[in-house]
Amino acid sequence: MKTKITEMFGIEHPIIQGGMHFVGFAELAAAVSNAGGLGLITGLTQRTPELLANEIARCRAMTDKPFGVNLTFLPTVSSPDYPGYIRAIIDGGVKAVETAGNNPQKWMPMLHEAGIKVIHKCTSVRHALKAESIGCDAVSVDGFECGGHPGEDDVPNFILLPRAAESLKIPFVASGGMADGRSLVAALALGAEGMNMGTRFIATKEAPVHENVKLAIVAATELDTRLVMRPLRNTERVLRNAATDRLLAKEAALGANLKFEDIIDEVAGVYPRIMQKGEMEAGVWSCGMVAGLIHDVPSVKELIDRIMREADTIILQRLAGMAKS
Numbered sequence: 001m002k003t004k005i006t007e008m009f010g011i012e013h014p015i016i017q018g019g020m021h022f023v024g025f026a027e028l029a030a031a032v033s034n035a036g037g038l039g040l041i042t043g044l045t046q047r048t049p050e051l052l053a054n055e056i057a058r059c060r061a062m063t064d065k066p067f068g069v070n071l072t073f074l075p076t077v078s079s080p081d082y083p084g085y086i087r088a089i090i091d092g093g094v095k096a097v098e099t100a101g102n103n104p105q106k107w108m109p110m111l112h113e114a115g116i117k118v119i120h121k122c123t124s125v126r127h128a129l130k131a132e133s134i135g136c137d138a139v140s141v142d143g144f145e146c147g148g149h150p151g152e153d154d155v156p157n158f159i160l161l162p163r164a165a166e167s168l169k170i171p172f173v174a175s176g177g178m179a180d181g182r183s184l185v186a187a188l189a190l191g192a193e194g195m196n197m198g199t200r201f202i203a204t205k206e207a208p209v210h211e212n213v214k215l216a217i218v219a220a221t222e223l224d225t226r227l228v229m230r231p232l233r234n235t236e237r238v239l240r241n242a243a244t245d246r247l248l249a250k251e252a253a254l255g256a257n258l259k260f261e262d263i264i265d266e267v268a269g270v271y272p273r274i275m276q277k278g279e280m281e282a283g284v285w286s287c288g289m290v291a292g293l294i295h296d297v298p299s300v301k302e303l304i305d306r307i308m309r310e311a312d313t314i315i316l317q318r319l320a321g322m323a324k325s
């Protein structure tokens with residue numbers, strides 16, 4: 001399938017694997033890229049720029065296809081060494097960067113001078129237009145359904161994607177709630193040039209996470225996610241578990257007085273315990289409503305091939321048949 005996104009990133013299929021903390025290691029990024037999509041290493045999961053450089057080298061040894069790095073700009077006071085991370089990306093010869101979080105404007109000249117294409121993840125048309133105005137090459141439009149941080153506007157993709165199509169000149173991919181060939185065709189119909197998936201890629205053979213995480217996603221339905229940290233205006237969609245219930249009870253009890261320190265046990269430093277040790281109640285972890293559409297743990301190649309087969313069948317048979325009659 002040829003779209004503006006496949007052309008931009010030099011990939012075979014218009015499918016991107018979104019950055020995911022403690023999931024987006026070289027193994028997953030390489031598997032997605034080898035299967036014809038765009039795999040992304042999650043930059044900040046690597047504690048230092050040197051470790052990121054090492055992860056990029058590991059990924060390069062596993063694939064000769066294009067892959068990228070996600071760089072999440074956190075709203076924290078003590079900022080990670082972003083110049084160091086960007087240097088590691090440039091020196092590692094990476095040609096695609098997914099930025100997320102705060103505005104990446106400051107880093108755009110460095111990235112563009114190195115010939116890197118930048119796709120910024122946004123949860124609103126307003127932020128997507130801003131990304132376009134600062135020179136981002138594409139955006140990933142993340143609807144309210146998404147796992148992780150859906151922003152504070154709560155606009156689902158059935159509205160957000162056509163709104164993005166009305167407003168943007170740069171190409172965009174649909175993100176949030178994407179799982180299969182139906183998602184891809186729907187995303188294209190709504191104006192996107194491809195799709196980005198997070199949660200779906202965790203439930204694959206190559207995702208380097210504990211088996212318990214994959215089983216939890218397969219077991220979950222679309223009713224099993226919750227929004228946490230809303231009072232802090234840092235809303236995150238997570239899978240419901242004991243830690244989620246504890247956190248929500250604190251939010252209800254403290255109301256507007258809630259501070260980050262009150263919920264630190266549920267959120268800080270929990271990802272390695274969950275993703276690597278499989279301690280599923282250790283804290284809250286991002287998961288999309290799309291869990292309701294995930295019923296198996298295929299290899300990444302099986303998943304991507306299946307998506308493309310399904311998409312072709314929908315377009316060439318179901319939709320073409322309807323259009324003819």
Ligand SMILES: Cc1cc2nc3c(=O)[nH]c(=O)nc-3n(C[C@H](O)[C@H](O)[C@H](O)COP(=O)(O)O)c2cc1C
Nearest residue numbers: 018019020021100146147148176177198199286288
């Ligand atoms: C476990 C997990 C961790 C994530 N970590 C990050 C992250 O570190 N940076 C980021 O930009 N997005 C992160 N995301 C968001 C994904 O990149 C993607 O935008 C989102 O999962 C799309 O929604 P979906 O899960 O419905 O496919 C994370 C998502 C999940 C499920």
